[in-house]
Amino acid sequence: MPVYLDHAATSPIRPSVLERYTRTLAQIGNPASVHSFGQSSRQLLEEAREQIARNLDCDRNEVVFTSGGTESDNLAVKGLYWQRHAEDRNRTLIISSSAEHAAVLDSVNWLVSEQGAEAYFVAMDENGVLDLEDLERVLRERADQVALISLMWANNEIGVVHPIKKITELASNYEIPVHSDAIAALGHIPVNFKESGLSAMTITGHKLGSPVGVGALILSRKQKVTAVLHGGGQERNLRSGTPDAAAADAFALAVEEAVTEQATLAVSHAKLSARLIAGVKLCAPDVKVSSENVERLSNNVHFRFPGCLGDSLLFLMDLNGVSISTGSACAAGVSSPSHVVLSLGADADEAMGTMRITLGHNSTEADIDAFLEAFPKAHEGAKKAGLTRR
Ligand SMILES: Cc1ncc(COP(=O)(O)O)c(C=O)c1O
Numbered sequence: 077m078p079v080y081l082d083h084a085a086t087s088p089i090r091p092s093v094l095e096r097y098t099r100t101l102a103q104i105g106n107p108a109s110v111h112s113f114g115q116s117s118r119q120l121l122e123e124a125r126e127q128i129a130r131n132l133d134c135d136r137n138e139v140v141f142t143s144g145g146t147e148s149d150n151l152a153v154k155g156l157y158w159q160r161h162a163e164d165r166n167r168t169l170i171i172s173s174s175a176e177h178a179a180v181l182d183s184v185n186w187l188v189s190e191q192g193a194e195a196y197f198v199a200m201d202e203n204g205v206l207d208l209e210d211l212e213r214v215l216r217e218r219a220d221q222v223a224l225i226s227l228m229w230a231n232n233e234i235g236v237v238h239p240i241k242k243i244t245e246l247a248s249n250y251e252i253p254v255h256s257d258a259i260a261a262l263g264h265i266p267v268n269f270k271e272s273g274l275s276a277m278t279i280t281g282h283k284l285g286s287p288v289g290v291g292a293l294i295l296s297r298k299q300k301v302t303a304v305l306h307g308g309g310q311e312r313n314l315r316s317g318t319p320d321a322a323a324a325d326a327f328a329l330a331v332e333e334a335v336t337e338q339a340t341l342a343v344s345h346a347k348l349s350a351r352l353i354a355g356v357k358l359c360a361p362d363v364k365v366s367s368e369n370v371e372r373l374s375n376n377v378h379f380r381f382p383g384c385l386g387d388s389l390l391f392l393m394d395l396n397g398v399s400i401s402t403g404s405a406c407a408a409g410v411s412s413p414s415h416v417v418l419s420l421g422a423d424a425d426e427a428m429g430t431m432r433i434t435l436g437h438n439s440t441e442a443d444i445d446a447f448l449e450a451f452p453k454a455h456e457g458a459k460k461a462g463l464t465r466r
Contacts, residue, residue, distance in 0.1 A: 078397045079446040083283065083436030084232050084260060084376065085401055090285035090330055090437060097287060097326040107321050108310065121321040124328035131335040132279075134269040134294050140311045141324050144291035145259050145280035147304075149179035151293050151315065152255040152276040153226055155301035157187050160223040160253070162302065167223040171196050171214060174419040175204055175234075179278075180226050180257055181415070198227070202420050203367040204236040212246055219250035227254070229261035229277075233403045233416040233432060234366040235376030237265060244273030253299055259283055263334035263437075264342060264373045275299040279331070281323070285437050286330035290323035337437065345435045346374040348444050352433060353377060355448040360455055366420070366430075375435040378403075380422065381455070381462075384429040387411055388461035392454035398447050401432045429462065 080088065089097075100120060105113030107121045122136075129136040142148045153170070160167045172184050174197045187193035196214055199207040206227065215222065225247055230237045240256055247254045253275035258267050263284050269277055276299060280291035295301060295314070307316030356363055356379060366378040381389065386402035393400050403414040413427030433447070 077446075078399065079443045080399050081433045081435065081439070081443060081447060082399050082401045083439070084432065084434035086282045086288065087285050087436040088438060089287060090333060092333065093286055093326050093330050096329055097322060100322040100325050103322060105321075107319050108308070117321040120325050121319050124321070124324040127328035128292060128331050131332050132267060132269045132277075132294060133271065135297055137312065138269070138294050138297055140293045140295050140314050141319050141327075142291050142293055142311075142315055143289055144282070145177070145257065145278055146179040147315075148278035148280070148291050148293040149177065149226075149257055150183050151301065151304050152278060152295075153180055153183040153224070154187065154304055155314070156224040156226075156253055156255060156276065156299075157191070157193060158302035159300050161193075166221055168192060169194050169196060169218055169221040170223055171198060171211065171225040171227075173198050173200060173206060173227055175200065175231055175416045176226065176228055177232060177257055177259070178415075180228070184226065193223070194221075200419070202422075203370045204231055204234050204416070204420055205367075205370050206238055206243075208239070208242060208246065211243065215246060215250055215252070219252065222250070222252050225252055225254045227256060229256045229258040229267065230265065230373050231416060232260040233414060234378045234420075235260070235373040236367040237261065237371045237373060240272050240274065248273060253296075260373065260376070262331070263338055264345070264375050266338065267335075269294050276301070281327035281330055284327075284330040284334040286327040287323055290320060290327045292327075334437070341437065342374045345439070348435055348439060348441065349374055349377050349433075351441075351444050352447060355444075356451060359452045364426075366417070375439075377433045379431045379433075380417070380426055381429045381431065381458070382426070384455070384458045384462040386428055386430045386458075388458035389431050389454055392457045393447075393450055396450035396454065398450045400447075401434070402430050403432055 105117035107118040125136050125139045128139050199210040244254045255276040257278040275296045277294040282288040303314050305316045364380040413424045417427035
Protein backbone atom coordinates (compact mmCIF):
# COMPACT_ATOMS: atom_id res chain seq x y z
CA MET A 77 0.00 0.00 0.00
CA PRO A 78 1.49 3.39 -0.92
CA VAL A 79 2.25 5.55 2.09
CA TYR A 80 1.61 9.29 2.10
CA LEU A 81 3.77 11.37 4.44
CA ASP A 82 3.52 14.79 2.81
CA HIS A 83 0.51 16.38 4.54
CA ALA A 84 2.11 19.83 4.64
CA ALA A 85 2.04 19.86 0.84
CA THR A 86 -1.61 18.81 0.79
CA SER A 87 -3.61 16.45 2.94
CA PRO A 88 -6.06 13.84 1.61
CA ILE A 89 -9.68 14.91 1.70
CA ARG A 90 -11.45 13.61 4.82
CA PRO A 91 -14.15 10.98 4.08
CA SER A 92 -16.78 13.03 5.94
CA VAL A 93 -15.83 16.15 3.95
CA LEU A 94 -15.89 14.28 0.64
CA GLU A 95 -19.32 12.85 1.43
CA ARG A 96 -20.70 16.29 2.28
CA TYR A 97 -18.98 18.08 -0.59
CA THR A 98 -20.32 15.68 -3.22
CA ARG A 99 -23.83 16.43 -1.95
CA THR A 100 -23.52 20.23 -1.74
CA LEU A 101 -21.66 20.55 -5.07
CA ALA A 102 -24.92 19.88 -6.88
CA GLN A 103 -26.59 22.80 -5.15
CA ILE A 104 -27.64 25.54 -7.59
CA GLY A 105 -27.52 29.24 -6.87
CA ASN A 106 -25.28 32.26 -6.60
CA PRO A 107 -25.24 33.36 -2.94
CA ALA A 108 -25.92 36.92 -4.13
CA SER A 109 -29.15 35.98 -5.95
CA VAL A 110 -32.41 36.84 -4.22
CA HIS A 111 -34.40 33.80 -5.39
CA SER A 112 -34.69 30.74 -3.21
CA PHE A 113 -31.81 28.88 -4.89
CA GLY A 114 -29.56 31.85 -4.19
CA GLN A 115 -30.83 32.05 -0.63
CA SER A 116 -29.98 28.37 -0.02
CA SER A 117 -26.43 28.96 -1.26
CA ARG A 118 -26.20 32.08 0.88
CA GLN A 119 -27.29 30.07 3.90
CA LEU A 120 -24.66 27.38 3.21
CA LEU A 121 -21.97 30.05 2.89
CA GLU A 122 -23.01 31.93 6.03
CA GLU A 123 -23.23 28.75 8.10
CA ALA A 124 -19.72 27.86 6.95
CA ARG A 125 -18.52 31.31 8.03
CA GLU A 126 -20.19 30.83 11.40
CA GLN A 127 -18.64 27.37 11.86
CA ILE A 128 -15.12 28.63 11.09
CA ALA A 129 -15.60 31.60 13.42
CA ARG A 130 -16.69 29.28 16.26
CA ASN A 131 -13.65 27.06 15.81
CA LEU A 132 -11.05 29.81 15.52
CA ASP A 133 -12.63 32.16 18.04
CA CYS A 134 -13.30 35.13 15.83
CA ASP A 135 -16.32 37.05 14.73
CA ARG A 136 -18.29 35.58 11.81
CA ASN A 137 -17.75 38.69 9.70
CA GLU A 138 -14.01 38.47 10.30
CA VAL A 139 -13.90 35.41 8.00
CA VAL A 140 -13.09 36.49 4.44
CA PHE A 141 -13.28 33.51 2.08
CA THR A 142 -10.55 33.29 -0.59
CA SER A 143 -9.20 30.70 -3.01
CA GLY A 144 -6.54 29.60 -0.50
CA GLY A 145 -3.33 30.50 1.27
CA THR A 146 -1.58 32.27 -1.59
CA GLU A 147 -4.47 34.63 -2.13
CA SER A 148 -4.95 35.28 1.59
CA ASP A 149 -1.25 36.06 2.06
CA ASN A 150 -1.29 38.42 -0.94
CA LEU A 151 -4.41 40.17 0.34
CA ALA A 152 -2.96 40.55 3.82
CA VAL A 153 0.51 41.74 2.86
CA LYS A 154 -0.37 43.98 -0.10
CA GLY A 155 -3.72 45.07 1.31
CA LEU A 156 -2.28 46.06 4.68
CA TYR A 157 0.69 47.77 3.07
CA TRP A 158 -1.43 49.82 0.65
CA GLN A 159 -3.90 50.76 3.36
CA ARG A 160 -1.31 51.83 5.92
CA HIS A 161 0.82 53.58 3.33
CA ALA A 162 -2.21 55.51 2.03
CA GLU A 163 -3.03 56.61 5.59
CA ASP A 164 0.55 57.71 6.26
CA ARG A 165 3.11 58.07 3.45
CA ASN A 166 5.99 57.54 5.92
CA ARG A 167 4.93 53.96 6.49
CA THR A 168 7.02 52.07 3.95
CA LEU A 169 8.67 49.45 6.14
CA ILE A 170 7.49 45.81 6.20
CA ILE A 171 8.85 43.58 8.94
CA SER A 172 8.93 39.90 8.06
CA SER A 173 11.39 37.00 7.98
CA SER A 174 13.49 35.36 5.29
CA ALA A 175 11.99 31.95 6.16
CA GLU A 176 8.41 32.89 5.27
CA HIS A 177 6.47 30.98 2.63
CA ALA A 178 6.91 32.36 -0.90
CA ALA A 179 3.33 33.70 -0.85
CA VAL A 180 4.41 36.18 1.82
CA LEU A 181 8.07 36.59 0.87
CA ASP A 182 7.41 37.26 -2.81
CA SER A 183 4.58 39.67 -1.96
CA VAL A 184 6.96 41.58 0.31
CA ASN A 185 9.72 41.51 -2.32
CA TRP A 186 7.29 42.71 -5.00
CA LEU A 187 6.24 45.64 -2.81
CA VAL A 188 9.93 46.45 -2.38
CA SER A 189 10.86 46.23 -6.06
CA GLU A 190 7.71 47.80 -7.51
CA GLN A 191 6.08 49.95 -4.88
CA GLY A 192 8.85 51.66 -2.97
CA ALA A 193 8.53 49.57 0.19
CA GLU A 194 11.46 48.53 2.35
CA ALA A 195 11.75 45.14 4.03
CA TYR A 196 13.34 44.28 7.33
CA PHE A 197 13.84 40.57 8.02
CA VAL A 198 14.00 39.75 11.72
CA ALA A 199 17.19 37.93 12.70
CA MET A 200 16.93 34.29 13.64
CA ASP A 201 19.23 31.57 14.91
CA GLU A 202 20.26 28.26 13.29
CA ASN A 203 17.03 26.66 14.54
CA GLY A 204 14.83 29.26 12.88
CA VAL A 205 13.93 30.82 16.23
CA LEU A 206 13.18 34.53 15.76
CA ASP A 207 15.24 37.03 17.72
CA LEU A 208 12.55 39.04 19.50
CA GLU A 209 15.12 41.50 20.81
CA ASP A 210 15.96 42.34 17.22
CA LEU A 211 12.26 42.84 16.50
CA GLU A 212 11.89 44.99 19.61
CA ARG A 213 14.87 47.10 18.57
CA VAL A 214 13.64 47.80 15.06
CA LEU A 215 10.20 48.67 16.43
CA ARG A 216 11.73 51.01 18.98
CA GLU A 217 13.87 52.74 16.36
CA ARG A 218 11.48 52.82 13.41
CA ALA A 219 7.90 52.25 14.62
CA ASP A 220 6.58 55.34 12.86
CA GLN A 221 7.75 53.93 9.50
CA VAL A 222 6.34 50.44 9.90
CA ALA A 223 3.37 49.51 7.70
CA LEU A 224 2.92 45.95 8.96
CA ILE A 225 4.54 42.88 10.42
CA SER A 226 4.05 39.51 8.72
CA LEU A 227 5.45 36.48 10.55
CA MET A 228 4.18 32.95 10.18
CA TRP A 229 2.79 31.04 13.19
CA ALA A 230 4.78 27.90 12.38
CA ASN A 231 7.19 27.19 9.56
CA ASN A 232 5.86 24.75 6.96
CA GLU A 233 9.28 23.35 6.10
CA ILE A 234 11.15 22.95 9.39
CA GLY A 235 8.20 23.03 11.79
CA VAL A 236 9.53 25.67 14.21
CA VAL A 237 6.72 27.47 16.09
CA HIS A 238 6.91 31.23 16.57
CA PRO A 239 5.65 33.09 19.68
CA ILE A 240 2.83 34.94 17.95
CA LYS A 241 1.29 36.27 21.15
CA LYS A 242 4.62 37.85 22.22
CA ILE A 243 5.04 39.35 18.75
CA THR A 244 1.58 40.95 18.78
CA GLU A 245 2.21 42.27 22.29
CA LEU A 246 5.38 44.00 21.13
CA ALA A 247 3.60 45.41 18.06
CA SER A 248 0.60 46.60 20.06
CA ASN A 249 2.84 49.07 21.93
CA TYR A 250 3.08 50.90 18.60
CA GLU A 251 -0.35 49.97 17.18
CA ILE A 252 1.21 48.09 14.29
CA PRO A 253 -0.96 45.42 12.62
CA VAL A 254 0.45 41.89 12.58
CA HIS A 255 -0.43 39.32 9.94
CA SER A 256 0.43 35.66 10.42
CA ASP A 257 0.31 32.76 7.98
CA ALA A 258 -1.16 30.08 10.26
CA ILE A 259 -1.44 27.38 7.59
CA ALA A 260 1.14 25.02 9.07
CA ALA A 261 -0.01 25.66 12.63
CA LEU A 262 -3.75 25.09 12.27
CA GLY A 263 -4.78 21.58 13.31
CA HIS A 264 -1.41 20.92 14.96
CA ILE A 265 -1.24 23.46 17.79
CA PRO A 266 -4.04 25.54 19.36
CA VAL A 267 -4.93 28.49 17.13
CA ASN A 268 -7.20 31.13 18.66
CA PHE A 269 -7.58 34.34 16.69
CA LYS A 270 -8.96 36.54 19.46
CA GLU A 271 -6.32 35.46 21.97
CA SER A 272 -3.49 35.80 19.43
CA GLY A 273 -3.84 39.58 19.12
CA LEU A 274 -3.40 39.30 15.34
CA SER A 275 -4.96 41.71 12.88
CA ALA A 276 -4.98 39.17 10.07
CA MET A 277 -4.42 35.43 9.78
CA THR A 278 -4.13 33.17 6.74
CA ILE A 279 -5.60 29.66 6.62
CA THR A 280 -6.20 27.22 3.78
CA GLY A 281 -8.41 24.16 3.40
CA HIS A 282 -6.31 21.62 1.57
CA LYS A 283 -3.79 21.17 4.39
CA LEU A 284 -6.66 20.14 6.67
CA GLY A 285 -8.52 17.63 4.50
CA SER A 286 -10.85 19.87 2.53
CA PRO A 287 -10.86 20.33 -1.27
CA VAL A 288 -8.07 22.45 -2.79
CA GLY A 289 -8.94 26.01 -3.82
CA VAL A 290 -10.61 27.40 -0.73
CA GLY A 291 -9.17 29.27 2.23
CA ALA A 292 -9.72 32.39 4.25
CA LEU A 293 -8.15 35.50 5.59
CA ILE A 294 -9.32 36.06 9.13
CA LEU A 295 -9.33 39.83 9.33
CA SER A 296 -10.05 41.82 12.46
CA ARG A 297 -13.14 44.04 12.15
CA LYS A 298 -10.98 46.91 13.37
CA GLN A 299 -8.44 46.53 10.58
CA LYS A 300 -8.87 48.29 7.25
CA VAL A 301 -7.29 46.64 4.22
CA THR A 302 -7.16 47.72 0.57
CA ALA A 303 -8.62 45.10 -1.76
CA VAL A 304 -6.43 43.32 -4.31
CA LEU A 305 -9.33 42.07 -6.45
CA HIS A 306 -12.05 44.44 -7.64
CA GLY A 307 -15.47 43.55 -8.96
CA GLY A 308 -18.79 42.62 -7.37
CA GLY A 309 -17.78 43.67 -3.87
CA GLN A 310 -18.32 40.29 -2.20
CA GLU A 311 -16.68 39.40 1.13
CA ARG A 312 -16.80 42.84 2.77
CA ASN A 313 -15.69 44.38 -0.51
CA LEU A 314 -12.30 42.72 0.05
CA ARG A 315 -12.51 39.78 -2.28
CA SER A 316 -14.73 40.22 -5.31
CA GLY A 317 -15.89 37.11 -7.13
CA THR A 318 -18.79 34.70 -6.67
CA PRO A 319 -18.12 32.79 -3.44
CA ASP A 320 -17.90 29.00 -3.71
CA ALA A 321 -20.51 28.03 -1.11
CA ALA A 322 -19.99 24.25 -1.42
CA ALA A 323 -16.22 24.57 -1.02
CA ALA A 324 -16.64 26.96 1.92
CA ASP A 325 -18.98 24.46 3.57
CA ALA A 326 -16.49 21.59 3.04
CA PHE A 327 -13.66 23.79 4.32
CA ALA A 328 -15.63 24.67 7.46
CA LEU A 329 -16.21 21.00 8.24
CA ALA A 330 -12.49 20.25 7.77
CA VAL A 331 -11.58 23.15 10.07
CA GLU A 332 -13.99 21.89 12.73
CA GLU A 333 -12.66 18.32 12.59
CA ALA A 334 -9.02 19.49 12.59
CA VAL A 335 -9.57 21.77 15.60
CA THR A 336 -11.59 19.14 17.49
CA GLU A 337 -8.97 16.40 17.08
CA GLN A 338 -5.92 18.69 17.41
CA ALA A 339 -4.89 17.81 20.98
CA THR A 340 -5.28 14.05 20.51
CA LEU A 341 -3.57 14.08 17.16
CA ALA A 342 -0.63 16.07 18.56
CA VAL A 343 0.03 13.32 21.11
CA SER A 344 -0.08 10.54 18.53
CA HIS A 345 2.00 12.55 16.03
CA ALA A 346 4.65 13.21 18.69
CA LYS A 347 5.00 9.44 19.24
CA LEU A 348 5.17 8.70 15.52
CA SER A 349 7.73 11.47 14.96
CA ALA A 350 9.91 10.24 17.82
CA ARG A 351 9.94 6.72 16.32
CA LEU A 352 10.81 8.13 12.95
CA ILE A 353 13.69 10.24 14.26
CA ALA A 354 15.10 7.37 16.33
CA GLY A 355 14.93 4.98 13.35
CA VAL A 356 16.62 7.40 10.97
CA LYS A 357 19.38 8.28 13.47
CA LEU A 358 20.15 4.60 13.91
CA CYS A 359 20.76 4.20 10.20
CA ALA A 360 22.29 7.64 9.50
CA PRO A 361 24.12 8.80 12.65
CA ASP A 362 25.39 11.95 10.92
CA VAL A 363 21.85 13.22 10.21
CA LYS A 364 20.77 16.63 11.53
CA VAL A 365 17.20 17.11 12.70
CA SER A 366 16.22 20.72 12.05
CA SER A 367 15.04 22.74 15.06
CA GLU A 368 15.20 19.54 17.11
CA ASN A 369 15.39 21.09 20.56
CA VAL A 370 13.09 24.07 20.19
CA GLU A 371 9.30 24.38 20.15
CA ARG A 372 8.13 22.71 16.97
CA LEU A 373 5.14 21.07 15.32
CA SER A 374 4.69 17.44 16.33
CA ASN A 375 3.58 16.42 12.83
CA ASN A 376 6.74 17.74 11.14
CA VAL A 377 10.18 16.12 10.96
CA HIS A 378 12.84 17.80 8.86
CA PHE A 379 16.18 16.06 8.26
CA ARG A 380 19.45 17.22 6.73
CA PHE A 381 21.69 14.45 5.41
CA PRO A 382 25.33 15.40 4.78
CA GLY A 383 26.59 14.33 1.36
CA CYS A 384 23.15 13.24 0.24
CA LEU A 385 20.83 14.63 -2.42
CA GLY A 386 17.31 15.23 -1.13
CA ASP A 387 15.90 14.74 -4.62
CA SER A 388 17.50 11.28 -4.83
CA LEU A 389 16.13 10.35 -1.42
CA LEU A 390 12.67 11.47 -2.45
CA PHE A 391 12.85 9.50 -5.70
CA LEU A 392 14.16 6.32 -4.06
CA MET A 393 11.60 6.47 -1.24
CA ASP A 394 8.86 6.99 -3.82
CA LEU A 395 10.05 3.93 -5.75
CA ASN A 396 9.42 2.02 -2.53
CA GLY A 397 5.92 3.42 -2.19
CA VAL A 398 6.63 6.13 0.41
CA SER A 399 5.85 9.73 -0.52
CA ILE A 400 7.85 12.35 1.33
CA SER A 401 9.19 15.75 0.33
CA THR A 402 12.46 17.66 0.24
CA GLY A 403 10.77 20.79 1.60
CA SER A 404 7.97 22.99 0.50
CA ALA A 405 5.82 21.63 -2.33
CA CYS A 406 5.81 25.00 -4.04
CA ALA A 407 9.57 24.76 -4.51
CA ALA A 408 9.53 21.06 -5.42
CA GLY A 409 10.23 20.11 -9.01
CA VAL A 410 12.89 22.79 -9.13
CA SER A 411 16.23 21.54 -7.85
CA SER A 412 17.36 24.57 -5.95
CA PRO A 413 18.33 24.78 -2.30
CA SER A 414 15.52 25.60 0.09
CA HIS A 415 15.44 29.31 0.99
CA VAL A 416 14.32 28.32 4.49
CA VAL A 417 17.31 26.06 5.15
CA LEU A 418 19.67 28.66 3.65
CA SER A 419 18.18 31.27 5.96
CA LEU A 420 19.26 29.12 8.93
CA GLY A 421 22.86 29.67 7.86
CA ALA A 422 23.27 26.29 6.12
CA ASP A 423 25.37 26.13 2.94
CA ALA A 424 23.87 25.18 -0.44
CA ASP A 425 25.05 21.53 -0.21
CA GLU A 426 23.38 21.08 3.16
CA ALA A 427 20.24 22.78 1.90
CA MET A 428 20.09 20.29 -1.02
CA GLY A 429 20.22 17.27 1.28
CA THR A 430 16.90 17.71 3.03
CA MET A 431 13.91 15.49 3.68
CA ARG A 432 10.61 16.60 5.20
CA ILE A 433 8.08 14.17 6.59
CA THR A 434 4.72 15.63 7.61
CA LEU A 435 1.96 13.65 9.28
CA GLY A 436 -1.76 14.30 9.07
CA HIS A 437 -5.22 13.22 10.11
CA ASN A 438 -4.90 9.64 8.80
CA SER A 439 -1.24 8.87 9.60
CA THR A 440 -0.61 5.56 11.37
CA GLU A 441 2.12 3.41 12.95
CA ALA A 442 2.04 1.31 9.77
CA ASP A 443 3.11 4.39 7.77
CA ILE A 444 6.17 4.75 9.99
CA ASP A 445 6.93 1.00 9.67
CA ALA A 446 6.86 1.37 5.88
CA PHE A 447 9.07 4.46 6.02
CA LEU A 448 11.65 2.82 8.27
CA GLU A 449 11.73 -0.27 6.09
CA ALA A 450 12.32 1.71 2.89
CA PHE A 451 14.72 4.26 4.34
CA PRO A 452 18.08 2.39 4.73
CA LYS A 453 18.31 1.42 1.05
CA ALA A 454 17.13 4.81 -0.14
CA HIS A 455 19.70 6.50 2.09
CA GLU A 456 22.52 4.29 0.73
CA GLY A 457 21.45 5.09 -2.84
CA ALA A 458 21.12 8.81 -2.20
CA LYS A 459 24.54 8.93 -0.56
CA LYS A 460 26.05 7.45 -3.74
CA ALA A 461 24.21 10.01 -5.88
CA GLY A 462 25.38 12.75 -3.52
CA LEU A 463 29.00 11.69 -3.89
CA THR A 464 28.92 11.53 -7.71
CA ARG A 465 27.60 15.09 -7.74
CA ARG A 466 30.75 16.41 -6.10
C1 LIG B 1 2.81 28.17 4.96
C2 LIG B 1 2.10 28.21 3.65
N1 LIG B 1 1.62 29.37 3.20
C3 LIG B 1 0.96 29.46 2.03
C4 LIG B 1 0.75 28.37 1.24
C5 LIG B 1 -0.02 28.50 -0.04
O1 LIG B 1 -1.33 28.00 0.18
P1 LIG B 1 -2.26 27.55 -1.03
O2 LIG B 1 -1.65 26.31 -1.60
O3 LIG B 1 -3.61 27.29 -0.39
O4 LIG B 1 -2.32 28.68 -2.00
C6 LIG B 1 1.26 27.12 1.66
C7 LIG B 1 1.13 25.93 0.78
O5 LIG B 1 2.11 25.29 0.44
C8 LIG B 1 1.95 27.04 2.89
O6 LIG B 1 2.45 25.89 3.33
